[in-house]
Amino acid sequence: MKYQIVPVTPFQQNCSIIWCEKTKSAAVVDPGGDIARIEQQLAHHGLTITKILLTHGHIDHVGGAKALSEATGVDIIGPHKDDEFWLTSLAEQSKHFGFLPAQPFVPNRYLAAGDTISVGEQTLQVLHCPGHTPGHIVFFNQQAKLAWVGDVLFKGSIGRTDFPQSNHQQLVESITQNLWPLGRDVTFIPGHGPISNFGAEREQNPFVADQLLA
Template sequence: MKFQIIPVTPFQQNCSLIWCEQTRKAAVVDPGGDIDRIQTAIAEHGLTLDKILLTHGHIDHVGGAAVLAKATGVAIIGPHEADSFWLENLPMQSQKFGFPSVDKFVPAQFLDDGDTVELGNIKLQVLHCPGHTPGHIVFVDTAANMAWVGDVLFRGSIGRTDFPGSDHQALLDSIRTKLWPLGEQVEFVPGHGPMSNFGDERQHNPFVADKLFEV
């Protein structure tokens, strides 16, 4: 498995291009915008786009998904169905956050906890991790010890929980019960900012470090 992070939109959202080295099949995780840049990266690596994967329904993560799907003929997969109201409200989101107008869409497939997404010889495990949004999911390549966590967890921080449908306690529970058991060695690509690993966050993250929950 190889990947390239492509920051997109004025929010500098970490869109990721993931691909299987053997088959050259690729997926784009969270194409929030700047579709030309994403398509250029696909071409430069000589890849065939196989699917579009979404972690949640916020516009900086999904704003370019429908355009990319139409241009390439591939399916949009994810997030969890609990985020369907965010996708329905994309026109409102585009106005509120100053994005170009984005039409609502329905993905070809919603994902549930425990699902698997195949990409060539890669298998991505799906974890439902609500909190930032109710339908947020995380993609994990256990063989490569890599995770794409969207806006659940950041280096030194966690996702916002002041949006409709957000739940701070649910977010903490998602991180501690879904992500930490994967192992401290797992590296992750967050929705914004630099990569980190679960071990460092368990030691130093001021919101979810283990010491905060010791009795």
């Protein structure tokens, strides 16, 4: 599986284009905005977008999903249904964070733990990882040892838990019980900032390092 990070929105959110190298079938993860930039990169790589995948309902991750879906005719998939209240409040979120107006939408499909998503001949496993938001999910490709973790985990940090229905302890449990078992050699693409791997975070992350939680 191949991927390219496309920073979008004033928050420089890591939207990702991911694709099957054999079929050139692609998915776009968390298109928060700047749709023209995303479409330009799809064309540059000769890719055919087949679906839009969402990790959670915050506007910097979903603000461009409806426009991209309407422009390409592909389905919006995810997040978990517990983030429905975030998707219905997009107009309020856009005002609060100073984003361009965004209208509420309903995904074509919500996701749950244990679901799988196909991108060409590649498969993504779905993990429900609440804490930052109640319906946050993570996408994992076993073959490439790659995970798209949204705002659950960052290089040297973890997601904020000062939002409605956030929960710090639940977030820590999502990381240590759902992500760490995937393997120390898994590289993860966070919603913001540089990539890292689970092994490095288990050693150095000041919020979830193994020695802090022993």
